[in-house]
Amino acid sequence: MRIYLAGPDVFLPDAAAIAAAKKAICARHGAEGVFPTDPIESAAADAAESRWLEIYLRNEAHIRACDALVANLTPFRGPSADAGTVYELGFMRALGRPVAGYSNSGQGFTQRTRHFLGAGLRPGPGGGWADAEGLALEDFGCHDNLMIDGGIAAAGGILVAREVPEARRWQELEGFEACVAALMRGRLAP
DSSP, X not given: OEEEEESGGGGSTXXXXXXXHHHHHHHHTTOEEEXXXXXXXXXXXXXXXXXXXXXXXXXXXXXXXXXXXXXXXXXXXXXXXXXHHHHHHHHHXXXXXXXXXXXXXXXXXXXXXXXXHGGGOEEOGGGOEEOXXXXXXXXXXXXXXXXXXXXXXHTTOXXXXXXXXXXXXXXXXXXXXXXXXXXXXXXXXX
């Protein structure tokens, strides 16, 4: 099984080390981990006129060439998961392939968003919360936006959320390994 390793890990200063660690975990479980920066042949990417489009096309080619996806959904630059990672998870879900996610934050989406908004938060209509613009705050008890949690659940996948010390937030891979193990045990079906 080839597993696409989605996440904001590509932005980390030790991205190559994280990629190697994730690939080693996959190999221990009998899978091949595919990191977004791994080389892949793509005529469309080779012909792209801009670097950002080339990167997108190579990542899409990787996703299409993989059997499953594990997404790092640890909050990134705000209260929610990385937008690119969420797109990749949805893309794989739309292909009808297994998806799983992990987060090194155990707090739910509502709690993280309330903390992020701070003083800009106020009581909303119906007893909920609203931001400074009066926009309602989602409160369904999910780990992240309901579309993320829902996509994983509808695919029969798992979302492993654990509170990890801040200093280890990007390096801790126990949740990742739990997702890989579940995929390889056949717990996750498309």
